[in-house]
Amino acid sequence: MNTHFIGIGGIGLSALAKFLANAGENISGSDIRQSEITNDLAINFNAKITIPHHEDAVLGAKRVIYSAAVRPNNPEFQNAKKLGIDLYSRKDALKFILGDKEVYAVGGAHGKSTTSAILASLIPESNALIGAISKEFGSNVRHFDNNKVVFEADESDESFLNSNPYLAIVTNVEPEHMEYYEYNEERFYNAYKKFLSLAKIRVINAEDEFLSSLDMDSIKLYPSKDISNIEYVLVEDKPYTKFTLKNLGSFEVFGFGEHIALDASLAILAALELGEEIEDIRQRLRKYKGIKKRFDIIQNSQNSIVIDDYGHHPTEIKATMDALKVYKNLRELDKLIVIWQPHKYSRTIDNLTGFVKCFEGVDELIILPIWSAGELEVVIDLKGAFFSYSPIMADRVTKEDGIVKIYKDNHIIKEINSGLITAFGAGDITYQIRGEQH
Numbered sequence: 001m002n003t004h005f006i007g008i009g010g011i012g013l014s015a016l017a018k019f020l021a022n023a024g025e026n027i028s029g030s031d032i033r034q035s036e037i038t039n040d041l042a043i044n045f046n047a048k049i050t051i052p053h054h055e056d057a058v059l060g061a062k063r064v065i066y067s068a069a070v071r072p073n074n075p076e077f078q079n080a081k082k083l084g085i086d087l088y089s090r091k092d093a094l095k096f097i098l099g100d101k102e103v104y105a106v107g108g109a110h111g112k113s114t115t116s117a118i119l120a121s122l123i124p125e126s127n128a129l130i131g132a133i134s135k136e137f138g139s140n141v142r143h144f145d146n147n148k149v150v151f152e153a154d155e156s157d158e159s160f161l162n163s164n165p166y167l168a169i170v171t172n173v174e175p176e177h178m179e180y181y182e183y184n185e186e187r188f189y190n191a192y193k194k195f196l197s198l199a200k201i202r203v204i205n206a207e208d209e210f211l212s213s214l215d216m217d218s219i220k221l222y223p224s225k226d227i228s229n230i231e232y233v234l235v236e237d238k239p240y241t242k243f244t245l246k247n248l249g250s251f252e253v254f255g256f257g258e259h260i261a262l263d264a265s266l267a268i269l270a271a272l273e274l275g276e277e278i279e280d281i282r283q284r285l286r287k288y289k290g291i292k293k294r295f296d297i298i299q300n301s302q303n304s305i306v307i308d309d310y311g312h313h314p315t316e317i318k319a320t321m322d323a324l325k326v327y328k329n330l331r332e333l334d335k336l337i338v339i340w341q342p343h344k345y346s347r348t349i350d351n352l353t354g355f356v357k358c359f360e361g362v363d364e365l366i367i368l369p370i371w372s373a374g375e376l377e378v379v380i381d382l383k384g385a386f387f388s389y390s391p392i393m394a395d396r397v398t399k400e401d402g403i404v405k406i407y408k409d410n411h412i413i414k415e416i417n418s419g420l421i422t423a424f425g426a427g428d429i430t431y432q433i434r435g436e437q438h
Helices: 011-022 036-044 075-083 090-098 112-122 185-198 258-273 278-287 314-330 345-350 352-358 429-433
Strands: 002-006 026-030 048-050 063-066 086-089 102-107 127-134 139-142 148-152 165-170 201-205 219-221 227-235 238-245 250-254 296-300 304-309 336-340 364-367 396-400 403-408 411-416 419-424
Touching (some): 002 011, 002 075, 011 026, 011 036, 011 127, 063 075, 063 090, 075 086, 086 090, 102 112, 102 185, 112 258, 201 258, 219 258, 238 258, 250 258, 250 278, 258 278, 304 314, 314 336, 314 352, 314 419, 345 352, 419 429
Parallel strands (some): 002 026, 026 048, 063 086, 102 148, 102 165, 127 148, 201 219, 336 364, 336 419
Antiparallel strands (some): 127 139, 396 403, 403 411
């Protein structure tokens, strides 16, 4: 089978491409620009990559899978249609990719990438399809010759309903991607309810308001009473959270924060239900090394630590901010500096009050232009909304020789070489803060 992917550079679509390549299929793909993901596919998965999109890229394909960002006027989409090649959205492709697998699906508004990666660590000989790069196996995909698949399930377009879950974990539920759901909350919550109903085994955060209201047989985690003795420690200057779970003893996991203990606890309960031994789980959890772009320490010197974090919603950012404050104190750093690239005009408008609150405690806030993610521009007065922080409004940042440089109108307006510096966002800020061309 020759399968072509339009938008193969995305974290979700690239995972499906790698998964099919591991299953023996020939894959090709295209994207707007070259990236480390497209390079990895070309070098390690023998994928023919076309940059940018071109109508001839689909020639020879038996089917074409396209990302949610692809519009009907895309030249490859149009040519595939003209040639009669089977066209599938990523959402629809999940039906035949996961339809005959034993899927352990992880959904939720926040923490699903972390929980998925931890679960993959706890079930070591399982396939994995994750919306982030697990540092343990250096990819968003892991392959074994069996039917077990840890899968990060996406609610943004209801695609999690096509994931064929045998086991479903839901970390929390919070209205997001409401433009897809036509701002209909009943439809949004019903999607989660249906997702859970598809699974034979359900593991939930039972203190979430919506999840606690469901009348379904589930393994329930009550974080406030089931998780205790939380302690933050440094292991070789890296952040770890120690905690006790129910009557199962003490555990240690990479990362700081109550949310990390919660994510790990859900994965532990799921792994137990799938037949893993508790002492094996305890040992495997210590091997989990975090995921790329989540509290990702990209520079670690005595006076200057730089962290890249994918957080792009107020709830996620606040949880990471709480962890950053602890880390700053443990490392005895003089200040906490945040660089924020807002993601999507719609998300920024819908959550503006939450964004203003979530950065409380920062010593300095630098705001970059909104990453549109394909949306039409909307004028938002971010300087006015965040006036209490006296924010620095900048165009871009980079990192050279350990120094973070802030640019405005192509001039360096600030250089930062000390403190705890954290970049938040789901756009290209991850490349900026790493000093990489993209």
